[in-house]
Amino acid sequence: xxxxxxxxxxxxxxxxxxxxxxxxxxxxxxxxxxxxxxxxxxxxxxxxxxxxxxxxxxxxxxxxxxxxxxxxxxxxxxxxxxxxxxxxxxxxxxxxxxxxxxxxxxxxxxxxxxxxxxxxxxxxxxxxxxxxxxxxxxxxxxxxxxxxxxxxxxxxxxxxxxxxxxxxxxxxxxxxxxxxxxxxxxxxxxxxxxxxxxxxxxxxxxxxxxxxxxxxxxxxxxxxxxxxxxxxxxxxxxxxxxxxxxxxxx
Numbered sequence: 001x002x003x004x005x006x007x008x009x010x011x012x013x014x015x016x017x018x019x020x021x022x023x024x025x026x027x028x029x030x031x032x033x034x035x036x037x038x039x040x041x042x043x044x045x046x047x048x049x050x051x052x053x054x055x056x057x058x059x060x061x062x063x064x065x066x067x068x069x070x071x072x073x074x075x076x077x078x079x080x081x082x083x084x085x086x087x088x089x090x091x092x093x094x095x096x097x098x099x100x101x102x103x104x105x106x107x108x109x110x111x112x113x114x115x116x117x118x119x120x121x122x123x124x125x126x127x128x129x130x131x132x133x134x135x136x137x138x139x140x141x142x143x144x145x146x147x148x149x150x151x152x153x154x155x156x157x158x159x160x161x162x163x164x165x166x167x168x169x170x171x172x173x174x175x176x177x178x179x180x181x182x183x184x185x186x187x188x189x190x191x192x193x194x195x196x197x198x199x200x201x202x203x204x205x206x207x208x209x210x211x212x213x214x215x216x217x218x219x220x221x222x223x224x225x226x227x228x229x230x231x232x233x234x235x236x237x238x239x240x241x242x243x244x245x246x247x248x249x250x
Contacts, residue, residue: 173194175201175203182195
């Protein structure tokens with residue numbers, strides 16, 4: 001009976017020990033599982049933290065780039081504002097100049113007309129017609145001020161070119177009260193000469209008298225050769241022509 005009791009007690013002790021061991025193991029498993037869960041949470045937190053840090057670094061770089069970009073844009077905007085101020089000032093000057101252009105152009109045209117009338121009468125119809133066109137342009141409200149200035153300056157340039165060119169053409173002149181068709185030789189604005197078609201008469205235009213005057217026969221060849229050079233029928237060469245001064249040829 002005693003042995004049976006002892007056996008029962010031993011079995012009970014073993015059972016209790018096994019139960020305690022199972023409980024301890026269960027606690028260990030729970031702790032392990034909790035530890036694994038905690039480690040997972042820690043790892044996830046670390047990963048999220050690293051991600052946030054990386055994102056913060058990227059955003060920080062973007063912010064720095066935007067700061068530089070904004071600084072450059074502010075400089076550009078200020079430069080544009082300064083340029084706009086300059087344009088406004090220039091626009092005011094342009095308006096003032098536009099108001100001054102018409103009277104200036106009229107004075108320039110009047111001066112050019114006076115010059116043409118006092119000049120030797122070469123291509124006179126062509127030159128007067130050009131002046132008429134300029135005058136019509138100046139009185140036309142549809143023509144801009146810049147175009148008016150361009151036309152008057154072009155007329156001045158053409159008149160200036162006349163003084164640098166050798167020219168020859170046919171024209172009807174009055175000599176000794178008679179009209180005759182002659183060859184005209186114009187040497188810039190230094191002198192204007194004529195020669196009849198038969199080369200019997202040679203002369204020059206006297207600006208003081210405002211008439212054509214005859215030269216001696218010694219200038220016949222020189223004027224004829226000058227006419228041929230101006231017509232590109234002979235190569236350019238030295239011309240021995242008289243210089244007209246106060247109605248006298250020397």
